[in-house]
Amino acid sequence: MGTLPSATRSAVRPHSKWLDVPWLVFLLGLAALPPFWEWHKQLTLLAIGVVQLSESWLVTKWPRPGPAYAVVLKIMLATLLIDHTGELSINSSYYPIYFVPVITAALYFGPAVTLLWTSLASAAYLSYLYPALNEYSIDAAGYTVLAIRTFFFFLVGMVVNRVVVAYREQSSSYQQLAEQLTETNQALERAHAETRRSERLAALGQLTAGLAHEIRNPLGIIKGSAELLNQKLASANPLAAELSGYISSEVNRLSALVSRFLDFARPLQAETRPMDVTEVLDKALRPVEEQWRGGKVTVVREYRAALPPVPLDATLCEQVFVNLIQNAFEAMGEEGGTLRLEAVQRASDYRRGIEVRIQDTGPGISAELREQIFNPFVTTKSTGVGLGLSIVSQIMDEHGGSIRLLDTGGRGAGFGLFFPLPKAASK
Numbered sequence: 001m002g003t004l005p006s007a008t009r010s011a012v013r014p015h016s017k018w019l020d021v022p023w024l025v026f027l028l029g030l031a032a033l034p035p036f037w038e039w040h041k042q043l044t045l046l047a048i049g050v051v052q053l054s055e056s057w058l059v060t061k062w063p064r065p066g067p068a069y070a071v072v073l074k075i076m077l078a079t080l081l082i083d084h085t086g087e088l089s090i091n092s093s094y095y096p097i098y099f100v101p102v103i104t105a106a107l108y109f110g111p112a113v114t115l116l117w118t119s120l121a122s123a124a125y126l127s128y129l130y131p132a133l134n135e136y137s138i139d140a141a142g143y144t145v146l147a148i149r150t151f152f153f154f155l156v157g158m159v160v161n162r163v164v165v166a167y168r169e170q171s172s173s174y175q176q177l178a179e180q181l182t183e184t185n186q187a188l189e190r191a192h193a194e195t196r197r198s199e200r201l202a203a204l205g206q207l208t209a210g211l212a213h214e215i216r217n218p219l220g221i222i223k224g225s226a227e228l229l230n231q232k233l234a235s236a237n238p239l240a241a242e243l244s245g246y247i248s249s250e251v252n253r254l255s256a257l258v259s260r261f262l263d264f265a266r267p268l269q270a271e272t273r274p275m276d277v278t279e280v281l282d283k284a285l286r287p288v289e290e291q292w293r294g295g296k297v298t299v300v301r302e303y304r305a306a307l308p309p310v311p312l313d314a315t316l317c318e319q320v321f322v323n324l325i326q327n328a329f330e331a332m333g334e335e336g337g338t339l340r341l342e343a344v345q346r347a348s349d350y351r352r353g354i355e356v357r358i359q360d361t362g363p364g365i366s367a368e369l370r371e372q373i374f375n376p377f378v379t380t381k382s383t384g385v386g387l388g389l390s391i392v393s394q395i396m397d398e399h400g401g402s403i404r405l406l407d408t409g410g411r412g413a414g415f416g417l418f419f420p421l422p423k424a425a426s427k
Contacts, residue, residue: 023052030094040084048077048100055104067108071117074101079124088136090128095149098125102153106160118157122150194402216258223251270398272311277354277419278303278343280314284321285341292329296336303343310354310419316395323388324358324415331362331413351420357406359414370405 027049031042051073059066078097086092098121105117126146132138138146226247229240285299328339342357365373374393389403396403399419406414 020053024049027052035085038084041081044077044081044084048074048081048097051077052100059108067104071101071105071108074104075117075121075124078121079127082125082128088132090126090132090146095125098122098153099156102157103160106157107164109161111158111161111165114157114161115154118154122153125153126150190402194397216255219251219254219258223248223255226251270313270316270395272313272399274309274422275312275314276307276309277312277317277356278307280312280317281321281341281343281356284318285325288322288325288329295329295334297329297332298336298338300338300340301342302340304345307343307345307354308421310421312399312419313395316398320392320395320417321356321358323392324417327388328358328360328362328413332360333362337361337412346418353401353418353420356417356419357414358417359406359408359412361412364408364410364413365405373405374403 027045031045035041051070055070058070062069075098078101081097082089082092082094085094101121102114102118105121106114109117129138129146226244230244230248282301289299325339332339338361340357340359342355342359344355344357345352346355347353374389393403396417401417401419403418404416406416408414
């Protein structure tokens with residue numbers, strides 16, 4: 001295992017200033033102990049304090065080599081300290097200062113690298129054994145003491161490293177849990193928004209159905225009366241016949257509008273069966289292309305290979321695709337552009353399914369309309385009623401799917417339609 005990532009290091013080595021206070025007290029206490037007037041000792045302790053206080057800055061400035069620099073500096077300073085704190089350096093009472101670089105290595109590195117740094121710190125300490133043997137003899141008890149001290153270097157290093165690794169794993173699990181909770185909350189917010197929209201649509205549907213029925217009856221009477229007047233006055237009064245013709249044509253237009261309202265209000269009952277969504281998409285595209293034949297719109301298909309079949313009501317889904325494709329062609333108009341049709345497999349809200357993306361290069365949808373585009377009676381067309389996308393949203397809800405606006409970066413409009421796979425197929 002190598003150096004910890006920067007984010008983990010910042011969590012392991014806190015930057016709180018008050019944590020440096022115990023270090024300063026510890027170093028001041030060592031400075032006050034004999035030999036007090038040894039200036040080499042005091043300078044070395046001062047250097048250790050400076051390195052310790054600047055460690056966070058060092059690691060932040062050089063994330064990868066910074067921890068290694070800190071450990072090397074502390075090993076060197078620890079070696080200097082015991083060199084000036086006793087006639088026999090190997091027997092210096094300040095030998096525990098080597099715990100400082102060992103613990104630092106345990107904080108920043110994995111177990112294997114911590115063992116390596118601990119070995120280097122132990123080797124630096126035991127390097128004073130050679131000059132000591134040139135002047136003194138060390139008995140078996142002395143070697144035992146040195147071995148115990150060295151073993152404690154390794155023991156402290158591995159214990160601290162084990163705690164750090166456990167803390168790192170726990171922090172990682174908490175972070176993953178937080179990310180999952182965030183995704184869950186976002187999914188709940190989307191579901192809540194879709195539920196509110198469905199409730200609004202249901203209420204408006206009931207109101208629309210009642211009004212449409214009430215309007216259709218007098219329209220039938222008006223149309224019948226106009227046709228009767230036209231028959232009676234066709235030869236006697238040409239102007240009256242022409243006016244009665246206007247009445248009939250406007251009644252027909254209102255009847256078509258009422259029928260659209262009833263389509264919106266009528267409860268949907270999707271009769272689904274597994275189908276290839278790209279076949280339905282191509283079938284919906286053909287009549288629109290035929291209508292706009294000779295235009296300057298280029299159709300680009302990007303269908304992922306071997307897409308699994310999804311439960312669809314072919315008639316309703318064809319209505320969805322025709323509506324969106326027709327809108328795209330109308331948005332690009334005579335200037336033309338590119339219509340991109342995509343079909344990919346992806347996951348949404350912990351479900352797997354097929355997403356169909358329909359994107360054009362027209363003027364797009366303004367920011368103020370993006371939040372309302374699926375609401376009834378919201379339209380960007382001068383002659384539109386604003387029910388097309390509401391009906392599309394109802395059909396997608398009936399399929400257990402969803403529709404969303406795609407982020408096209410201001411280049412046209414795009415819609416993503418998600419059709420969930422059956423539970424057995426999505427596992």
